[in-house]
Amino acid sequence: MHKTLHESIDFVRVLAEELVSITGVEIVVCPPFVALAAVHDVLRHTSLKVGAQNVHDATHGAFTGNISILMLRGLVDYVIVGHSEVRQYLGDTDETINRKIKAILANEMRPIIAVGESLAQNEAGHTDSFIEGQVRAALADIPAEAMANIVIAYEPIWAIGTGRSASGMQANAVIGGIRATLSALYGETIAASVRIQYGGSVKPGNMREFMEQPEIDGALVGGASLDAADFVALTRIAAEAKSTSAPGLSS
Numbered sequence: 512m513h514k515t516l517h518e519s520i521d522f523v524r525v526l527a528e529e530l531v532s533i534t535g536v537e538i539v540v541c542p543p544f545v546a547l548a549a550v551h552d553v554l555r556h557t558s559l560k561v562g563a564q565n566v567h568d569a570t571h572g573a574f575t576g577n578i579s580i581l582m583l584r585g586l587v588d589y590v591i592v593g594h595s596e597v598r599q600y601l602g603d604t605d606e607t608i609n610r611k612i613k614a615i616l617a618n619e620m621r622p623i624i625a626v627g628e629s630l631a632q633n634e635a636g637h638t639d640s641f642i643e644g645q646v647r648a649a650l651a652d653i654p655a656e657a658m659a660n661i662v663i664a665y666e667p668i669w670a671i672g673t674g675r676s677a678s679g680m681q682a683n684a685v686i687g688g689i690r691a692t693l694s695a696l697y698g699e700t701i702a703a704s705v706r707i708q709y710g711g712s713v714k715p716g717n718m719r720e721f722m723e724q725p726e727i728d729g730a731l732v733g734g735a736s737l738d739a740a741d742f743v744a745l746t747r748i749a750a751e752a753k754s755t756s757a758p759g760l761s762s
Contacts, residue, residue, distance in 0.1 A: 512543065513737050519546035520553055525739045527557045535750045536729070539589050539623075544578055551586045562589030562623065565597055568610035580614045590615050591731075593649060594625040595668045605648035612649060616657050623662045623731065624649050625710070626689070630669035638667075639688045646692045655697045662706045663689060664731040670711030672734060679717075682709045683724035690726060715744040722752035729753075 514522060519542045530538060541562040542550045551561050563586075567577040583590065592615070593608045603611075608624070615622045626645040628638045646663065653661070665686050670676045677685070686707045693702035709721050710731030721727050729749060735741045 514542065514546065516546050516549060519543070520549050522739060523550050523553050523559070526742060527554060527559060529739065529743045530559065530746055531557070533746055533750050535754050536746060538746060541589070541591060547583070547586050560588040561586065562591060563587045564591050565594070565601075566590050566592070566611055566615065568607055568614055570614070580611075580618045580620070583620065584618055587620060589621045589623055589662070591623045591625060591664075593645070595627055595666060595671060605645065608649050609651050609653075612653065612661075616653070616660060621660045621662060623664055623708075625664045625666050625731065627666040627668050627671075627711070633667065633669060638685060642685065642689060643692045646689055647696070650696060655701055658693070658697055658701050658705055662708065663693075664708040664710050665689060666710040666731060672712070674712055676712035676717060677709070679720035679724050679727075682711075682721060683726045686724075686726040713745070715741055715748065718745050718748040719752055722749050 523540055523542075526540065537560065538558070539560040539562045540550060540554070541564050544563065547561065547563060554561055563578070563583050565578070566580050566583060567574055570579050570581050580590075590611075592611045593603065597603045612622045612624065626642050626649070628641045632638060632641050642665070665682065667677055686709065689707055690702050690705070693705055706728045707726065708729040708731045709727050710733065712734075713721065713730045713732045714735040718730065721730060730745065732742075732745060735745060
């Protein structure tokens with residue numbers, strides 16, 4: 512919940528100008544709902560993609576204050592679902608998230624599915640089992656052919672906005688576990704092709720550490736994406752570190 516309409520427009524104009532020469536990464540900007548249409552218009556002739564921060568699982572109805580997937584058609588390429596703050600403050604459950612994913616896919620958009628554990632779960636050694644449960648629940652009844660349009664983001668709750676972050680090796684191990692879960696569900700070939708990002712206090716100072724890990728395909732960035740210079744720096748680091756692959760950078 513940052514940046515007014517005019518601040519959002521000015522911000523993405525700077526990004527479009529600064530990032531035009533960077534190749535090898537897919538960049539997704541996820542502004543507040545009130546800025547989606549304006550940001551889409553600014554970026555429509557650039558390589559930058561637009562995403563929504565959330566969506567309701569119903570297509571329409573008496574859900575005052577919510578945004579349906581039909582309202583996003585033509586405006587966004589991606590939709591974030593399952594972010595810990597949405598789970599915590601707006602009451603999203605694994606079942607709600609699964610319904611949202613199905614709605615997003617049915618309307619030809621791509622979900623970015625956020626998963627992550629609390630500090631207590633991490634310290635108790637429950638990270639892998641908890642995240643496996645989140646992944647399996649999110650992908651319930653999702654067919655194998657849909658996986659090409661799905662992105663997963665590992666965002667440990669204890670590292671979001673706290674200044675703390677997992678080490679590159681820790682994040683890589685957890686993401687390796689996510690890929691193992693995908694392999695059990697869909698086979699190794701599909702699991703290897705799914706883009707899995709890391710998020711949680713990612714900034715220019717530690718971006719390279721994450722991008723150099725073999726299992727990490729990109730970053731879902733929060734606070735550091737609010738500054739244009741930092742955003743550009745993060746993108747350059749991702750492009751340099753993953754020059755032979757196809758990572759993604761979302762904000």
